[in-house]
Amino acid sequence: MPRARGLCKIATIPEQVSAQVPIIPDHELLRVIGRGAYGEIWLARTVTGAFRAVKIVYRSTFESERAFLREFEGMSAFEPISRGHAGFIDILHVGRTNEYLYYSMELADDHLAGREIDILSYEPRTLKSDLGRQKRLSADESIRLGISLTEALDALHTHGLTHRDIKPSNIIFTEGVPKLADIGLVAVSGQQSFVGTEGYVPPEGPGTPQADIYSLGKLLYETCTGKDRLDFPEIDSQLSQRPDREQLLQLNNVLVKACANDPKKRYESAAEMHRDLAALERGERPGKSRTKILLATMSILVVAVAGVWFWLNHPQPNVGLHLQMTVRTEPPGALVVLGDHAQKSPATFADLEPRKYNLRIMSPGYEPVESAVDLSGKRSFDPPPFRLVRSKGALEIQSEPTGAQFSIRSQDGQVSRAGTTPQSIVDLPTGKYLVVAHRGDWEMRGEVEVSRGEIARKVLAFVSATTNITSEPSGAEIFADGKSRGRAPLRLDLPVRSHELTAHLDGWPNEQQKIDIDPQHENAVHFVFANGSVKITSAPGGAAVIANGKELGQTPLVIEEVKPGDVMFELRLGGYKSTSVSGKVEPQQQSFLAARLEKSVGPEPGQSFANSLGMKFVPLADVRISVWETRVQDYEAFSRASGRHYEPADFQQAPTHPVVKVNWFDAMAFCKWLTDKERDENLLEDRQSYRLPTDREWSLAVGLANESGATPQARDGKIKNEFPWGKQWPPPAGAGNYLVGAGQRRGTTMPVGSFKANGLGLYDLGGNVWEWCADTYKGGSSGTGRDWGVLRGGSWATSNRLEMQSSYRNVVDRNERDVIYGFRCVLAPESSDRIDNR
Incomplete structure (x- = not known):
């Protein structure tokens, strides 16, 4: 905001000052929307629900207590003034x-929605934001803007105040005014410099009404030409093609006077500049009044007479003395201002x-030099080259929603920074950048300009809408803009734009549709494919037809x-080997598949049988279970054939x-x-295999058909006082080979059966x-790293x-071997050869 005239040194805000949300009476601070040399600008909400901007100016950013108090006194004085003119931002309260x-x-x-304020995207x-969208204004629009701002400046100067930092980012619009x-006035960290922004500050520095007029002239030059203020006074290269060229040339005359390097050659006041701009708006040429011309002429005559008299009465020691000076910079091309040159x-x-x-010395993208x-x-002087230091600013990158991957590319295409939103970058060289952000395969791009000592902000909103995609039949692979997104039915969040959708099903030509995503409604796309049919027969007939484990018919x-x-x-038929039939189905065609079945050599479903080792099996649900535990002679045959090590018990067996x-x-x-052996010997069908009984199958075998619980641990010990021999306790004689049984101690295994x-x-x-x-x-593992298995039925050493x-489960590491651990087998259909925990 405006401050009293004069230079003022500033320092960058320490990061810690905004670590906590300040407490402002009757205001809820929502989020930071800008940072300045002395503090921060917050979006706030009052107790009545109105939105306000609240500026926090931190004491720690001032060099002295006196300077801080002077700032407070200045703002207190400006508060009533601010509400007295439509060209000032209204100060509603100071504390x-x-x-x-x-x-x-x-x-x-x-900047987009006007008075519709959204807290997250405001x-x-x-x-500056206007020029970012339309680059420049017409001459007429620039004149009207200048009329409004010169009127505000005149009111400001009338109260003895100057602005000192007029630039596009410091011109805001309220209800379009x-x-x-x-x-956002920010100084480079640790730097002490006078207030102002390079290119807008006159050679003599800021702090006077004429300096404000100079800054305003540079601002209007940018608005009407679209060029950088450091290009002044170059005119638009496309001037001949502009319909407002005549008015632009007249406006340029006003700007040349406002931006004269010599303050004496500028407008004396904002009111004088206002009159010339108002004349241009009326279609008149700016001109001086007759009285003013007469006064100027008389003044010139007086000065001339005095000059002649002085020359005649004083010697001229410096006549013919011509001094010269050359200033070089690295890099070259900087604007060098020496006095009024x-x-x-x-x-x-x-x-x-x-x-x-x-x-x-001033150059875009570099720190100004003052000397x-x-x-x-009385001698010429060529100083050594001035090595310019890149100026830096800050950039805040946000996305909606957060978490987007971004990269920042300079104008030469190099990636300067990369990261994840939201992120603040505090030491970015000034200039224009391209911000590229991604969420998955969704890319958004936007340009941003980082200015010296300022915090630029870029928000990328990933706006999408839901699209329901279905296919008939279902399961079509869906491609959006050439990338696979899954199979129908599918719900996709697609960016709000046009998309090419392709559906693919093997055997069909690809189906394509174009859709324009509507953010206000739920979008839908439906793909239809034609099917075929299959006729299956067998000799003999009556074979079950199975696909994906499901029987479809006979x-x-x-x-x-x-x-x-x-x-x-x-194809499955009792007494015959299982076989399969295959072929290719064409759209709207019937394929014929047939097979001649061979007699089976394996055991018949539901029948008892003995295998090649003499192990006997009886039916149990859809499997066959061994009538006894696997014997020493069975396992020794396995060890001899496979070479697997077998350690006998430490007692006689x-x-x-x-x-x-x-x-x-x-x-x-x-x-x-055993499975591989008997398949090789043509004693088993390929669909049959040996395995361990599941916990559920073992319960069925022992007579616990009604156990509840989905897992062994859920069923463990739930049924009380049920024993393999019945409900009697203690166990009767002949109940089994336990440590205690009818007063008899055996202490080892006994023959099966x-x-x-x-x-x-x-x-x-x-x-x-x-x-x-x-x-x-419990899933076979725990925090101890053990691999837990389930044992059932007790042993010769059990007495508890x-x-x-x-219903008791003995939980043991599956790697453990002991003289009390053994097993029995089941023969199961191949489709059941997976552990069933249900």
Whole structure:
């Protein structure tokens, strides 16, 4: 905001000052929308729900307490003035605490939505944001803007105040009206410099009404030409093609006067510049009044007479003395201002007077240089080249939603920075950048300009809408703009624009549709494909036709609505080997598939049988289970054939005793070996295999058909007082090979089948050895890294009543081997050769 005239040194805000949200009476601070040399601008909401801008000015950013108090006094004085003119941003309240002063202001329009304020996406509308969208204004629009701003400047100067930093980002719009503001003035960290922005500051520096007029002239030059202020006074190269060229040339005359390097040659006041601009708006040429011309002529005559008299009465010691000075910069091309002379480097200044000069060097993207040159010694002077230092600013990058991957590319195409939104970059060289952001395969681009000492902000909104995509039949692979997005039915969030959608199903030509995404509604796309059919027969007939584990019917069978492409079906018939038929289905065509079945050599479903090792099996649900535990003689045959190490028990065992000292993996290896052996010997069908019983199957075998729970741990010990021999306790004589049984101690294994079988014909489901099940316990792992398995039925060493219960699970690491651990096998259909925890 405007401050009292004079230079003022500033320092960058320390990062810690905004670590906490300041407390402002009757205001809820929502988020930071700008940062300035002394503090921050917050979007705030009052207790009545109105939106305001609140500027926080931190005490710690001032060099002295006196300077801080002077700032507070200045704002207190300006508060009533601000509301007295439409060209000032209204200051509604000023206050202070021990750490900061604050003032509440009217909120600028949103740069896109006007007075519709959205807290998350709000950005103030400034002249800079307007020029970012349309590059330049017409001459007429620039004149009207100048009339409004010169009127505001005149009112400001009348109260003895100057603005000192007029530039496009400090012109904001409220309900469409341009107003003077001071948003975002930032100094480079640690730098001390006078207030102002390079290119807008006159050679003599800021802080006077004439300096404000100079800055306003540069601003209007940018608005009407679209060129950078450092290009002044170059006119638009396309001037001849502009319909407003005549008016633009007249406006240029006003701007040349406003931006004269010599303050004496500029407008004396903003009111005088206002009159010339108003004349242009009326279609008149700006001109001086007759009285003013007469006064000017008389003044010139008086000065001339005095000059002649002075020349005649005083010697001229410096006549013929011509001093010269050349200023070079690295890089060259900088604007060099020496007194009231200005050139681009390398700049040679001739015919200089022997006196002191103020030197300023300015170049876009570089820190300005200020120095003093003393030519009083009456000799030319060429200083060493000035090495310009890149100026830097800050950039805040946000996306909606957050989490987008972004890269920042300079004008030469090089990637300067990359990261994830939101992110603040505090040391970015000034200039124009291209910001490229991605969310998945969605890319957005936007340009941003980083100015010296300012914080630029770029928000990329990824706006999408839901699109429902279906296909008939379902399952078509959907491509959006050439990239696979999944299979129909599918819900996609697609960017709001046109998209090419392609649906692919094997056997069909691709189907394509173009869709324009509507953000206000849910979009839908439907693809339709034609099916074929299959006729399947077998000799003999009556074979079950199975696909994906599901029985579809019996041969002869016609299957309609089959997806085109390669198909395969399994045929099963009792007493015959399973076989498969395959072919290719064409759209709207019927394929014929047939097979002649061969007699089966394996066991018949639902029948007892003995395998090649003499192990006997009886039906149990859809599997066959061994009537006894795997014997020593069975396992020794496996060890001899496979070479797998087998460690006998440390007590005497006969060949018909149950094998012990086997872990879960040993048992699984035995089952696989036996499966491969009997398939090779043509004793098993390919669809049949040996494995361990599941925990559920073991419960069925022992008579616990109604156990509840989906897992072994959920079923563990839930049914009380049920034993393999019944409900009686203690166990009766002959109940099984336990450590305690009718007063008899055995202490080792016994031959399988030594005790009475249960109702299914199964032996030793209680005692002799604990039997491994296929399941794991609690997923097979724990925080200790152990691999837990399930054992059922007790052993020759079991005496505990709880462990003898049929529902008891012994939980042991599956790698463990012990003289009390053994197993029994089941023969199962191949489709069931997966552990079933249900």
